[in-house]
Amino acid sequence: MTTSTAVLQDVAPRIMFSTSPYRGQVDFAPLSAAAGERPLDPVSIADLLRNAFVYPPHSIYRDVKVATLGFDPRRDLHKAPEYCFDYRSSPAPARPAETAVDEGTLLKTYHRLLCEAVTRSTAGMQAPWMLQSGGKDSSSLAIAVAEARPDTCCLTYLGGREEDEVESARWVAHELGLRHEALVCKPARAYDRYLAMVPHMPLLSADFALLSYADLTTEVALSGGDGVVDGLGSDIYFGTPVDAKRRMLFRMARGLPIPDGLLATGPLSRSFVACFALATLGMDAFERYFPGSRFSDAEVDRLLGRPVAAQSRQRLRVFQEELAGARTIEARKRVTLAIVEAGAGFSKGQYTTSALGLRQAYPFCDGQLAEWVYREVPDTHLIDREGHNKPLVRKHIARRFGELPYVRAKGCFRFDLCGLAGERFEQVHAFALEARDLLPGAARWLETHRGHMRNKFFASKFYLLAVTLPWLLSRAHAEAQTEPTE
Template sequence: MNAATLGGHLDATVHAATPDRIQINASPDAGEVDFSPLGEHDHDFASLDLVSIADLLRNAFVYPPHTIYRNVKIAATGFDPTQDMHDHPQFHFAFQAALAPSRPPAGAVPDPVLLQTFHRLLCDAVARSTAGMQSPWLLQSGGKDSTSMAIAVAEACPRTTCLTYLGGKEEDEVASARFVAKKLGLRHEALVCDPGRAYDRYLALVPRTPLLTADFAALSYADLATEVGQNRGDGIIDALGSDQYFGVPLHRQDRLLAMLARRLRLPQDVFKSRLVSRSFKLCFALATLQMNGFERYFPGSRFSDTEVDELFGWNIASRSRKRMDTFHADITAAASAEAVRRISLVVGESAHLAKGMYVASAMALRLVYPYCDPKLRDWIFHDVPDDMLIGPGGVNKVLMRKYIAQHFEQLPYVQTKGCFRFDLRGLARQRFDQVHAFALQAQALLPGAPRWLETHRSRLDNKYFASKFYLLAMTLPWLLNRMQAAPRHQDVAINESVSS
């Protein structure tokens, strides 16, 4: 089946009986996600949502409440799980600063009281979420969130092992993370990124991974989770989830990128010049011109709308962009640029948290997010003064910084952002031929993928292009696994109502 046929059938009527609608509550504050309703979901071409594939290539995740399957929706943060996610779902994020009732003024609550309450609630969240785990592992990236989590874990769940990932030379936080764990009396392990090993581990999980995301830390997560499983761990503690209620201050670079995001359609030849193609910064700036301000908040370098249409062989990127309409009311009502960014963070959270949810499900590991505990979240949102959330000059998570300072002084990751990085260029060097073979097999779906890989092979030492290679490397094998039963002698019809 060629690309034109696929595009022509997007607006057609489903020939076969519509499959049962599936809805999954994926909000992290609801506890561990149950993917059992998916059961043995059909591994066939017709079950895939083509617009969701465009989402992945454009933004590295599927816009919620949609998923990679046409008949499966998720109730992520901002969506009421009691409503039908299939028919006109309503998004509303209740944890905007402007929506908070009157918080205590600065200085009204003594710091020792705030810190003691924070510690108690965080410890309670850890104890509740890890109950029943015999050998939990904390993903200790070295940032503020994981360091503060380690402090609570040492008291509430001291049987935990800390695991730090060395994804590249840009931020080597293994030594400081090990120092933190040792001082707290926690066992510590480190895992050095090997892109080929991580990719092999991901491919081994693909048949058991319930849904698909292409988050830029997903390969790291597959690597880490496999390591936990091989060391007889039975659960993972992840310190994500606090940004949505602590807030996400904008800095000069954020404002500059928002100004640069103009939704232009640039000719792709501009990226082929010797000067531009070798410069990550130039490529990133030109890519930003092609985005809108909201989608520029999403991390990483991704395929432009023009490139996505070329990968599919027909115009589909606009359908992916239209999915932003679901969030339009909240974006319009946002009281500040920080509020808009917080919405983007919540929308993107479907990928940041989902990568762990999907991988843990494939590994049969429990996964918990103590920072998503409703009691902890609600206390911080309602009872902590504003200046302890975002301080003067845009200093974020002031309360958390003071909490860490009770135990450690001037750790480097308090000044610089920590994260799980991945060797994108190394992945391209080690696995190009393998991903190109996947692209050849998936030409019925993405006829332009082989050519994109072939014409950009010499540029993959630039992280801008290597990031796009990563998106194909994540997406293609999962899709191929689900296309095993793709129909060859009948029309494939996609229902517009569940693909837009």
């Protein structure tokens, strides 16, 4: 469908709204008017393919900007966005000394504030379901949920062979008197559920847990739930130590040119570790903070059929001043996590629950809780002297359960990437053929890499196309207006 720019401006005026859960519930109603007429932004498509999310304050639509954490919703984000991170670790506020506060009082205050955060964030939910990964945050949150919302059902996802925390998560839930259910990842089922919600998803992210969330939130809706409780959001104010493996990856990211086609050749193509390491050498150091294997700039330009990747990279400039003020690698990672959470972490829950008409709660984003931890908790209760994160949270769990194995291992919502590629390759290839005007190089990339889908490195890139293509196709009639602008 061809529509003049003037008509588009009349039908779909520029929009700006807040999507930060730290500011309360997110309302996507501003997008409802003329949603099908909004022009897609090819630079944002490049963002998705390069990093699995759109750099805030941009969105997948050219005329829609979002005020995530760090962006002032009162400013015009279309003209001159400025980024100021709210929870810096350097320079940080003067927190009390460890000897100046009583640990028992700290734990009681933390528990009380977390319970109050659960109560506020779930207000209006009649049948809440909590996504229980089995890690520290969800276990601590479950303790508060059992007190503040004992009608909550816990739901744990088994996403792959790398992890199996269902047993420990179920034990925690049962000890707290909470109902518990588990859902095993089936890639085809999850993808079908995603495709069903695509027409109703307000915006687009390609987070590597998006299909897991499509699976989980659909399960909640089918089971009679009306709201989803997620333990995301506390890393940026508790702090995030950087381990030796992560430090090595940051040092490896040199922005070096990687020969075209090298990774898909011979023995290299069968080794995830080798592909990941070589791809890291070709990445920007800042963007290596972001998880997963993504398309290189050269690949993105071929997928889009024009040079767009450089414009995506230029979007980093709005964050440069804040990053320059981050004096340590931990401080830099904290800023990066805030950007990733804003563009990908929260959006996977916000977009899927919105599509299904469910409410979304992030208790750890409660303003009173976050400000208290950031300003009133001693540094040694945020990251201890041995470099362990969240000792306050660990002690909160230990006070109820003692130290359990799951506390030492991070849980998540992994997805069977290779399984998806094996089961839905032809369907995604058909989407790519249909979307030639949007991503003219997608079908060719799939055909060239068809035999490499058992390697998670290539299956990750397949996943990005599998998520992005059907959503773009559902809005394809606005493509006539997608000329790259910044």
